[in-house]
Amino acid sequence: MNPLFAGLGTTIFETMSARARASGAINLGQGFPDGRGPEDVLAEAARALLEDSNQYPPMAGMPALREAVAAHYRVHQGLDLDAREVIVTSGATEALAAAIFALVTPGDEVVMFQPLYDAYLPLVQRAGGVARLVRLEPPEWRVTAQALAAVASERTRLVILNSPLNPTGTMIGTDELALIADFCTSHDAIAICDEVWEHVVFDGARHQSLMALPGMRERTVKIGSAGKIFSLTGWKVGWMCATPAISSVLAKAHQFLTFTTPPNLQAAAAYGLGKDVASFDTMRAGYQRSRDRLAAGLRGLGYTVLPSAATYFLNIDLAASGIAMDDVAFAQWLLDEAGVATIPVSAFYAQDAVTSVVRLCFAKQDATLDAALERMATRP
Ligand code: PMP
Ligand code: GLN
Numbered sequence: 001m002n003p004l005f006a007g008l009g010t011t012i013f014e015t016m017s018a019r020a021r022a023s024g025a026i027n028l029g030q031g032f033p034d035g036r037g038p039e040d041v042l043a044e045a046a047r048a049l050l051e052d053s054n055q056y057p058p059m060a061g062m063p064a065l066r067e068a069v070a071a072h073y074r075v076h077q078g079l080d081l082d083a084r085e086v087i088v089t090s091g092a093t094e095a096l097a098a099a100i101f102a103l104v105t106p107g108d109e110v111v112m113f114q115p116l117y118d119a120y121l122p123l124v125q126r127a128g129g130v131a132r133l134v135r136l137e138p139p140e141w142r143v144t145a146q147a148l149a150a151v152a153s154e155r156t157r158l159v160i161l162n163s164p165l166n167p168t169g170t171m172i173g174t175d176e177l178a179l180i181a182d183f184c185t186s187h188d189a190i191a192i193c194d195e196v197w198e199h200v201v202f203d204g205a206r207h208q209s210l211m212a213l214p215g216m217r218e219r220t221v222k223i224g225s226a227g228k229i230f231s232l233t234g235w236k237v238g239w240m241c242a243t244p245a246i247s248s249v250l251a252k253a254h255q256f257l258t259f260t261t262p263p264n265l266q267a268a269a270a271y272g273l274g275k276d277v278a279s280f281d282t283m284r285a286g287y288q289r290s291r292d293r294l295a296a297g298l299r300g301l302g303y304t305v306l307p308s309a310a311t312y313f314l315n316i317d318l319a320a321s322g323i324a325m326d327d328v329a330f331a332q333w334l335l336d337e338a339g340v341a342t343i344p345v346s347a348f349y350a351q352d353a354v355t356s357v358v359r360l361c362f363a364k365q366d367a368t369l370d371a372a373l374e375r376m377a378t379r380p
Pocket of ligand 2: 011013014029030031032166
């Protein structure tokens with residue numbers, strides 16, 4: 001057995017959801033909405049399932065979805081992608097695996113930012129990469145030039161960036177993106193940009209892709225997820241976009257991971273990406289209202305809530321809230337004593353963890369948020 005995998009635990013998301021199911025707790029842990037998702041997108045998936053082919057679609061993705069992804073990014077982010085530069089994957093998770101396996105050769109150094117999404121490190125290590133971790137800290141979680149310089153070497157090959165950032169709910173700022181672009185160009189590194197939260201941004205902000213910065217078009221792999229864009233997290237339809245020199249190599253990894261993705265879900269994702277701009281604004285406004293409802297309720301109970309600019313998540317600062325427990329102890333206490341599941345943010349650190357922050361998912365019905373708040377009135 002591979003010792004790397006034999007030594008791995010179960011992901012924090014599955015662990016907390018399983019505990020919530022077992023105890024009947026309200027689950028504000030794992031990030032998934034409790035609504036049905038857009039009915040018209042669901043209807044298109046049902047139609048395509050019953051009326052269209054259910055045999056293997058083309059390996060790189062159905063032309064309609066590849067074209068829809070390119071067109072969508074042209075309209076929403078001003079990018080000049082060609083459909084041939086888009087490869088459809090089974091969720092962003094598969095895109096991450098394919099990109100990491102395709103681009104890392106053993107011994108390559110891979111720069112990542114902590115808190116880091118839990119899939120990155122095991123995939124990089126399995127590919128033989130050497131992790132160089134930049135530690136971000138609350139409340140601003142900012143990337144600095146000094147921190148980047150400290151992880152640079154002549155073996156730097158890849159940077160993996162997640163923006164908007166899960167679990168912090170922050171967006172990597174324009175000045176930070178410029179630093180990272182500089183870093184990539186001066187070290188001849190490729191950036192894998194996990195942008196699954198690109199549409200879930202609030203307060204009128206717009207997502208900025210690293211790919212749009214000078215010098216980055218030819219060295220960025222941009223990853224997206226239909227699951228996040230349409231609030232259908234179980235769908236597992238994603239994509240990776242890169243210049244032909246890179247995407248042709250990514251396709252080689254993808255062909256032996258999943259080869260392809262269910263055709264009816266690809267058809268529905270293509271339909272959904274073509275919807276008018278207003279429908280995405282409506283989705284964002286709904287989540288913003290939920291964010292504000294949970295944040296206001298928590299503040300009313302005396303919790304210190306860190307700013308959330310994007311994603312389904314907001315964070316509580318325990319020390320500032322006057323709670324003398326670390327995040328793991330508090331999350332356990334909240335589950336056992338109040339019946340609310342959350343995610344301790346230290347789970348997103350491989351070393352030197354921030355242990356005073358707990359993540360809550362606000363992508364829930366008002367009644368669910370209100371019930372959780374009622375339970376959280378009990379404090380340790
Ligand atoms: N990256 C990040 C940062 C995520 O938060 C998630 C899931 N929430 C994924 C990747 C996985 O996306 P998918 O479900 O499309 O595989
Ligand atoms: N991305 C989701 C979260 O952060 C969970 C995804 C998963 O369970 N793998 O909660």
